[in-house]
Amino acid sequence: MEVKIGLEVHCQLNTKSKLFCGCKNDVSDVPNVFTCPTCLGHPGAKPVFNKVVLDKALEVALALKCNINKTILFSRKSYFFPDLPNNYQITQYEFPLAEKGMFDGIRITRLHIEEDPGRLVHKGSFVLIDYNRSGTPLIEIVTEPDITSPERAKDFLNKLVNALEYLGVYSRSSEASLRCDVNVSINGGNRVEVKNVNGINDVRKVLEYEIDRQQIQQAKQETRGWDSEKCITYEMRTKESEQDYGYITESNLPSFEISDIMIESAESKLPELPHVKAKRFMGDYRITPEDAEVLTTEIELADLFEAVARKIDPVLAARWLRRELVKLLSLNKKKMKEIEIDEQQMTDLMDLYFSKKITDKIAKQLMEIIIEKPIDIKKYVEENNLMAVSDENELDKWCNEVINDNPQAVDDYLKGSENSLNFLMGKVMRLSKGKASPDLCKDMIKRKLNK
Amino acid sequence: MLSIKKMGFLRDPKWCEMDIKEFVAKVKSGEINVVEYTEKVLEDIEQINSNYNYFSVITKELALEQAKKVNRSKTGKLAGVPISIKDCICVKGVESSASSDILKGYKPVFNATVVKKLIDEGAIIVGKTVQDEFGFGGFSMNVGNSFKVPYNPFDIVRSCGGSSGGSGGITQKSRYLHVSIGESTGGSIACPASFCGVYGFTPSYGVVSRYGLMDYGSSLDKIGPMAKSLDDCKKVFDVIKGHDIKDSTSLDFRENEGEVKKVAIIKESFNVNPKIKDIVINKIQALGYEYEEVSLPVVDKYALASYSLIAMSEASTNLAKYCGLRYGYQPEMKEMYNDYFSKVRSETITDEAKRRIILGTFARMAGYRDAYYLKALKVRTLIINEYRQKFKEYDILLSPTMPILPPALDEVKYLEPLELYKMDQLTIGVNLAGLPHISLNAGFVDGLPVGLMLIGDQLKDNNIFKALEGIDGS
Numbered sequence: 052m053e054v055k056i057g058l059e060v061h062c063q064l065n066t067k068s069k070l071f072c073g074c075k076n077d078v079s080d081v082p083n084v085f086t087c088p089t090c091l092g093h094p095g096a097k098p099v100f101n102k103v104v105l106d107k108a109l110e111v112a113l114a115l116k117c118n119i120n121k122t123i124l125f126s127r128k129s130y131f132f133p134d135l136p137n138n139y140q141i142t143q144y145e146f147p148l149a150e151k152g153m154f155d156g157i158r159i160t161r162l163h164i165e166e167d168p169g170r171l172v173h174k175g176s177f178v179l180i181d182y183n184r185s186g187t188p189l190i191e192i193v194t195e196p197d198i199t200s201p202e203r204a205k206d207f208l209n210k211l212v213n214a215l216e217y218l219g220v221y222s223r224s225s226e227a228s229l230r231c232d233v234n235v236s237i238n239g240g241n242r243v244e245v246k247n248v249n250g251i252n253d254v255r256k257v258l259e260y261e262i263d264r265q266q267i268q269q270a271k272q273e274t275r276g277w278d279s280e281k282c283i284t285y286e287m288r289t290k291e292s293e294q295d296y297g298y299i300t301e302s303n304l305p306s307f308e309i310s311d312i313m314i315e316s317a318e319s320k321l322p323e324l325p326h327v328k329a330k331r332f333m334g335d336y337r338i339t340p341e342d343a344e345v346l347t348t349e350i351e352l353a354d355l356f357e358a359v360a361r362k363i364d365p366v367l368a369a370r371w372l373r374r375e376l377v378k379l380l381s382l383n384k385k386k387m388k389e390i391e392i393d394e395q396q397m398t399d400l401m402d403l404y405f406s407k408k409i410t411d412k413i414a415k416q417l418m419e420i421i422i423e424k425p426i427d428i429k430k431y432v433e434e435n436n437l438m439a440v441s442d443e444n445e446l447d448k449w450c451n452e453v454i455n456d457n458p459q460a461v462d463d464y465l466k467g468s469e470n471s472l473n474f475l476m477g478k479v480m481r482l483s484k485g486k487a488s489p490d491l492c493k494d495m496i497k498r499k500l501n502k
Numbered sequence: 503m504l505s506i507k508k509m510g511f512l513r514d515p516k517w518c519e520m521d522i523k524e525f526v527a528k529v530k531s532g533e534i535n536v537v538e539y540t541e542k543v544l545e546d547i548e549q550i551n552s553n554y555n556y557f558s559v560i561t562k563e564l565a566l567e568q569a570k571k572v573n574r575s576k577t578g579k580l581a582g583v584p585i586s587i588k589d590c591i592c593v594k595g596v597e598s599s600a601s602s603d604i605l606k607g608y609k610p611v612f613n614a615t616v617v618k619k620l621i622d623e624g625a626i627i628v629g630k631t632v633q634d635e636f637g638f639g640g641f642s643m644n645v646g647n648s649f650k651v652p653y654n655p656f657d658i659v660r661s662c663g664g665s666s667g668g669s670g671g672i673t674q675k676s677r678y679l680h681v682s683i684g685e686s687t688g689g690s691i692a693c694p695a696s697f698c699g700v701y702g703f704t705p706s707y708g709v710v711s712r713y714g715l716m717d718y719g720s721s722l723d724k725i726g727p728m729a730k731s732l733d734d735c736k737k738v739f740d741v742i743k744g745h746d747i748k749d750s751t752s753l754d755f756r757e758n759e760g761e762v763k764k765v766a767i768i769k770e771s772f773n774v775n776p777k778i779k780d781i782v783i784n785k786i787q788a789l790g791y792e793y794e795e796v797s798l799p800v801v802d803k804y805a806l807a808s809y810s811l812i813a814m815s816e817a818s819t820n821l822a823k824y825c826g827l828r829y830g831y832q833p834e835m836k837e838m839y840n841d842y843f844s845k846v847r848s849e850t851i852t853d854e855a856k857r858r859i860i861l862g863t864f865a866r867m868a869g870y871r872d873a874y875y876l877k878a879l880k881v882r883t884l885i886i887n888e889y890r891q892k893f894k895e896y897d898i899l900l901s902p903t904m905p906i907l908p909p910a911l912d913e914v915k916y917l918e919p920l921e922l923y924k925m926d927q928l929t930i931g932v933n934l935a936g937l938p939h940i941s942l943n944a945g946f947v948d949g950l951p952v953g954l955m956l957i958g959d960q961l962k963d964n965n966i967f968k969a970l971e972g973i974d975g976s
Contacts, residue, residue, distance in 0.1 A: 088612055092823045094605065095592040095614060095714040097749050127819045129863075133839050138822035180827075297866040299815050299875060302721035303712075305751050 052237055054262060056198035057160075058254070059232040060211065061189050063167065064107050064220050069186035070166045071098030071141065071304075076188065082172070082181035090186035092136025097303050100125075104188040105309070107220040108148055108164050109317040111190060114214055114324055115159050117152030121309045125301040130294060133180055134169040141166050142191075144298045155210045155326070158195035165189050196234060196242075201258035204233075208251045209348075213325045217350050223386075233257050237265045241272040245284050248277050256282055328353055336365035345373045351387035352377070358394035363401050371401055375418055383422065391425045399428040408432075410439045412485035441488040449487060450495050453478040464500055472496065521730070521974070522583055522737045525679050529572070529582040529624075536582035540569035540626050543584045543678045547628060550675050554658070555650035556668040558589045559597050560629040568626045578624025579741055585620055586673075586682040588666050589630045590637060591725065592714040593617050596627075600716045602635045603646035604850035605830040614714020615749065616683060616725055616742045623741050625681075631668030635852050636821065637687050637718040640925050641914050642667025642694070644854040651911065655698055656950055660908040663697030666728065670694025670702065673728045681738050682728045687718045688809055689929025691726050695941040696903035696953025702728045703735045706961045707936030708753040710739075711746030717820040719813040720751075722933060731974045735940070736967050743963075753961070760962060762897045762969045766794045770802040771901030771928050777947045782902045785944035785954050789973070793900065800888045801931035804881050809930045810923060811865050811878035818862030821855065857919060886935045893959035898969045901928050903941040903953030928955065938963040942970070 069076050072089035079085060088096035105123070112119055126144035127137075142165035152159030167187035172179040192211070198204045212229065215221035221228070231254050236242040243265065245257050257277050261284060275284040288294070323331070329343040332353075338346075346369060347353045359368045376397075380387065400421070404414040409432060417437075420426060432438060440446065453475055454461055463471040472493070479492050520528070528534040544562050551557045565584075572582050587593055590600035592610035594617075599605035613621070621627065632652050634644040642652050642664035652667045654660035655674040662671040666684030671694070673682045684691040686704045695702025704726045712723055727738035745754040767786065772779050786793060826832050826846030833849075835842045851859075865874035892899060905928055914922070932939045937957055944954035958965040 088610075091828060093610065093612075093829065094598070094600070094608070094716040094823070095610065096612075097713050099748060099750050129819050129822060129866075131822065131825065131840060131843055133827060136823065136828070137819075138825060139819050295868050297819075297863060297868075298871070299819060299866050300721070300879075302719075302816060303717070303749075303751060 052262075052266075053239065054199050055196040055236050055242075056200075056204050056258060057196035057234040058192075058194045058198065058204065058208070059234075060192040060194075060208070061167075061230040061232075062192070062215060062221055063228045064104060064188040064190060065222050066101060066103050066107065066188055068101055068103075070101055070104055070164070070188035071186055074186065077183075079183055082179070083183060085183045086185065090136065091182055092138075098141060098301070100304055101188065104164060105148075106313075106317060107188075107218075108162070108190050109309070109314065110218050110321060111192075111215065111220060112149035112152070112162050113314075113318055113321055114218055115149070115152040115154045115162065115192070117149035117159055117162055119149050119309065119314060120146045122146050122306055123148070123309060124306040125304045126298045127301050128165075128296040128298055130296060132168065133178070134171050134182075134185070136169065136182065136185055140168065141301050141304070148190075154214070155207050157197045157207055160193040160195050162190060162192050165191060196236070201255045201262070204258055205251055205255045208254060210325065212251070213348055217322050217324055219322075233261075235261045235265070236270065237262060240265065241270040243270050243272070243284075244274045245277050246274055246287065249279065253277065253279055257284060260284055322350075325353075332356070332369075336360050336369065338366055338369040342369040342373050345377055349387045355387070355392065355394060355397060359397050359401065362398045363405060367405055368401055371404070372397075375415065376422075379418055379422060385422065390422045392421055393425065396421055396425060396428050403428070403432060407441075407488065407490070408438055410480075410485055410487070410489060412480060413437050413439070416485065437486060439488040440483060440486045441491050445483075446487060446492055446495055449479050449482050450492065450499060453482065454496070454499060461500060520679055522580065522679065522681070522734045525583065526579070526581050526624075530576050532576070534582065536573040536626070537566065537569045539582060539678070540565050540584065540628075543626075543628060543676070543680075546677050547586075547672060550672065553653075554655065554671055554675060555652045556631055556672040556675070557586070557629040558599065558601055558632050558649060558668070561593070561596050561627055564593075564596060565626050565628045568621065572624045572626065575624070578622070579737065580620060581624035583625050583738075584628045584676075584678060584680055585625045585738070586629050586631050586669060586680070587614075587617060587627060588669050588683055588685050589633050590685055590716040590718075591617060591683060592716070593627060593630065596630060598630060598716075599646070599830070600636045601633045601645045601649045602824070602851060602855070603648055603831060604824045604826070604846065606646070606648060606850075608830040610714070612714065615711035615746045617714065619742050620683070620738075625741075631666070631672060631682060631684075633667060633669075633685075633690075634665035635855050636716065636817070637665040637685065637690055637723075638817070638852070638854045638858055639664045640689065640693050640922065641909070641911070643911065643914055644852050646850070646852060653911075654908045654950075657908070659910050659912070660950070661697060661911055661914060663694030663904070663908065665690040666694050666702075669728050670698035670700060673700045673730060674698040679734075680730065681734055683725060683738075683742070684728045685715060685718075685723060685725050686929075686933060687722045687724075687813055688933045689926045691724075691728060692903045692929045692939060692941040692953065692955055693926070695728055696943075696955075697908040697951065699943040699946075699951030699953075700728055700730060701732055701735045701940060701942050702726065703739060703940045703966070704933070704938065705739060705743065705963050706753075706755075706938045706958075708751050709744075709755045709938075709961070709963060710742050711744070711749040711752045713746055713748035713752075717816070719816040720820065721816060722809075722813055722936075724933075724936070732942070732967065732970050733974065739963070755961065755963070757964055760897070760965060762965050764794070764896045765791045765898040765900060765969070766796040766892070766896045768899055768901045769795050769797045770799070774902055774905040774928075775907065775947075778902050778905070778907070778952050781945040781947060781952045782900075782954050786900055789970070791900070794896070796892050796896065796899065798888055798892065798931065800881075800884050805885055805931040805934055806923060806927060808878040808881040808885065809934045810861075811874050812882060812934070814858045814862030815866045815875045815878075816862070818859045818866070821851075821859055824851075854919075882934055885931060889931070889935050889937060890960075897959070897962075897965055899957040901955050901957070902944075903928060903955040907947055907950045907952070932957050936960060938966055940966050940970070942973070
C-alpha cells in the first residue's frame with residue numbers, strides 16, 4: 052500500500068508580546084486579561100508588526116534549509132468565526148517568509164507567519180470567548196507529501212519539535228501549542244485533509260484511523276474534523292463547499308524588505324541542531340548512534356552529557372545517562388529543563404560509581420534524590436555512610452548470615468541454579484542496605500559455597 | 503466674485519472674523535475667555551444642528567471641561583479652537599459610530615491619534631459630524647436609519663456633499679471659528695468642501711496617522727482638516743501630521759523647501775457644466791497662475807474602476823468585524839453565530855454598504871481575484887506613474903473639484919449607483935494615487951458654491967499651501 056502524508060504544522064512562538072500588539076503573549080486562568088483594542092478588533096485600532104517574531108521565524112526557516120523571500124507582505128484571510136476578532140486572520144499568502152526547504156529527509160513546501168485567533172470555551176449551554184490567545188504569533192510549516200507512515204510522521208514531528216526547542220523559539224509546554232492539519236491519501240486516491248489535530252500523538256492516531264478508513268471507504272476529496280475523545284474523524288465539508296478565503300493585502304501593514312544583514316545575523320545565531328550534534332557526539336566521544344540520538348533530544352541533556360564527558364569516560368557516561376537519567380525522567384514524566392541537575396553533581400556521582408566507591412544500587416537511589424532536589428553528592432554519601440563496603444570482615448559477616456538463613460537456596464545453587472546465587476546476593480544487599488560491594492560479595496559467596 | 507466671509511450669514515462681529523492665529527493670541531492674552539466662547543459655540547452649533555443635521559453627537563460636557571482646562575493653562579497651538587470630528591474617528595468615551603446603526607452606542611476606549619494631538623494642543627472637541635455610513639457615498643445621504651441627512655448650508659433642499667458632509671456643513675455654517683476633521687477615501691473631504699464652499703485639505707497618504715480611524719479602504723483613507731481659511735487648514739494640518747508608532751503606514755513628514763513654478767490644468771477634468779468651468783478658470787486666472795494644459799488619459803479612463811474595486815475589496819474585509827459581538831448593536835443571540843452575524847448585519851447596515859460589501863467580496867474571490875482585485879492594483883500603479891510623469895514637469899495640477907453643483911436631495915435619490923459613483927470622477931484619481939490636494943471655493947453659480955482643486959506631488963503637501971499663499975489676504 053502506498054501512503055502519502057503531508058503536514059501543516061502550526062507552532063506558537065514564545066515571544067514576550069503578541070504578533071501585532073504589545074499585549075503579553077502568555078496563558079492565563081483569567082480570561083481576556085492580555086487584550087487591547089488591536090487584538091480585540093476594536094474599530095480604528097491598527098496592527099503593528101512585532102519584529103522579534105521575524106527574527107525567530109527566520110531562524111526556523113534557515114534551520115529548515117529554506118529559501119527566504121525577502122519581501123515581507125501580509126494578507127487578510129477572511130472567514131467569520133466568533134474567536135476571530137476582525138473576522139479575518141492576518142497571515143502571509145502570496146509571499147510566505149520561506150519556501151523550498153528540507154528537514155529530516157522531508158521536503159518543506161513553505162513557512163509563513165500568522166496570528167492565532169482567540170479560543171472558545173464551552174460551559175454548559177454557553178459558549179464563552181477568551182481572547183488571551185488572540186494575536187499570538189504562529190509559524191505554519193507545510194511539508195510536501197513525502198511522509199509514508201504514521202510512525203514516520205510522529206518521528207518527523209518529534210525531531211521538528213526538538214529542533215524548535217533547540218532554536219529557543221518554542222516550548223513544548225502543552226500539547227495544544229502544536230496544532231496540525233494532516234493530509235493523507237492512499238494508493239494514489241483522493242487527498243483527505245483532517246483539520247485541527249492537537250499534539251503529536253493525535254497526529255499518529257488520526258493517520259492510523261484515516262489509513263484504515265480509506266481502505267474500507269473510498270476517499271472523497273474532503274476536509275474532515277478529528278474527535279479526539281472518540282478517536283474518529285468526521286466529515287466537515289467536501290470540495291464543492293470548500294471555503295473561499297478571498298485573500299487581499301493587509302494594507303494596514305506596509306510591505307518591507309529583509310536585509311542581508313538580518314539574514315546573516317539570524318544565520319550566525321543558529322545553534323547546532325540535534326541531528327548535527329548527534330553526529331558530532333558519535334565522532335568526538337565515540338558513543339553509539341542510539342546513545343547519541345537519545346542524548347540530543349533535549350538540549351539541556353546534551354549539554355549535561357558534554358560537560359560530564361570532558362571529565363570522565365564518555366562512553367560510560369553516555370550509557371549511564373541514557374539508561375539511568377533518561378529512564379528515570381520518563382518514569383517521573385519530567386523534562387530535563389524542569390530539574391536542577393548540574394554537571395558537578397553528575398560528575399561526582401558517576402565518579403563514585405565508576406570507581407566502585409558506591410554500588411549500583413546506591414547510585415540509583417542518589418539519582419532519584421537529585422532529580423527532586425540538588426544535593427552535594429560527596430558530602431551526602433559521607434554523611435549518610437553510603438560508601439560501598441569492601442571490608443572483608445564485614446562482608447564475611449553478612450555472607451555467613453545469609454548462607455545460614457537460606458539453606459534451600461544454598462542447596463539449589465549447589466545443584467547448579469545460577470538464579471539462587473542472585474537470590475543470595477539480593478539478600479546480602481538488603482542486609483547491607485545496598486552498600487556491599489557486589490563483585491567482592493559474589494566472589495565471597497561462591498568461594499564459601501564451593502568449598 | 504463673492505468671498506465666503508461675505509455670504510451674508512449672521513455673524514457675531516466680536517467673535518467670528520478671526521482666524522486661528524488671531525484667536526489663539528487673544529486666548530493667550532486673556533482677552534478671550536475660552537469657557538464663555540465655548541458656551542456660545544455650543545449654543546450656535548446646537549441651533550444650527552436642529553435645522554441642518556450636521557452632528558451625530560454634540561459633546562457639550564467634554565467641550566466645557568476642556569475649555570476650563572485651556573482657560574487655566576492658556577497654552578497650546580490651538581488653545582480654545584472649536585473642532586468637530588468626523589464620526590468615523592474615535593473620540594474616547596464619546597459615541598463614535600461612523601453614522602452606522604451597527605455601531606449605535608459604541609464608545610471607544612481610546613482617542614484616535616489626531617484627536618489626542620488636537621486635545622494636547624488645546625483644541626476643544628465640540629462634536630462628531632454626520633457622514634455617509636463608513637464613508638460610503640458622496641452626498642451624505644447613506645446614513646444609518648437612526649441618523650438624519652445633513653443639508654447644504656446654502657440651500658436646504660440640496661446635498662452638502664460627502665462623505666464628510668457634516669464637517670463641511672458646520673464649517674461653513676458655524677458663526678464662530680470652526681475647524682472640522684474630515685476623512686477622504688475617494689474624495690470625501692474635497693467634495694463636501696466644494697459643495698459647502700470651504701477649504702478642505704486632503705494630505706498625502708500616510709502623512710496623518712490613521713490610528714483610531716475606522717477603516718474603509720486602508721490603503722486609501724486619509725484624514726485632513728476642513729476650515730474657513732487656508733491658514734486655519736495649515737495650522738491644524740501642522741498639528742495632526744507626522745509619524746505615529748501606532749499606525750505602521752504613517753510617515754515621517756518633512757517640510758519640503760521646493761518652489762511652485764509651473765502649474766497645469768488637467769484637460770479631461772474640464773468636461774463639466776460650462777458654468778462651473780468658467781468660474782474655475784476665472785479663479786485660476788484671478789490667482790495669477792500662468793498655466794499649461796496636461797492630459798491624464800489613464801486616470802480619466804481607469805481610475806474609477808480601479809478605485810471602486812480596491813476600495814470595495816478592502817471595505818468588505820474592514821467591515822467584517824462589525825457583527826454584533828463585542829460592541830455596538832447587540833440584540834439577544836438566539837441562533838447559531840453565523841445566523842446571528844447575518845441577522846445583525848442585515849438589520850443595521852444600509853443598502854449602499856451592503857452593495858459595496860457584496861461587490862468587494864466578489865472581486866476578491868478565487869476565480870475573479872486575478873481579473874478584478876489584482877488587476878485593479880496593477881492599474882493603480884499605472885495611474886500613480888502617470889501622475890509622477892506630470893509632476894516631473896509641473897508642481898501643481900488644477901481641476902474643478904466636482905463636475906456638478908450641489909444636487910437636490912430628491913434628484914440624488916433617483917440616480918443609479920453607477921451614476922452616483924461617476925460624480926467622484928475628478929477626485930478619485932488623486933485619492934487613488936495618495937496625492938495631497940485641496941478644494942477651495944472658486945465662486946458661485948446660482949448662489950451655489952463651486953470648488954477649485956489644487957493637486958500636489960506625493961509628500962509635497964506644503965507646495966499646495968505655497969501656491970495659495972496670501973489668498974485670504976493674510
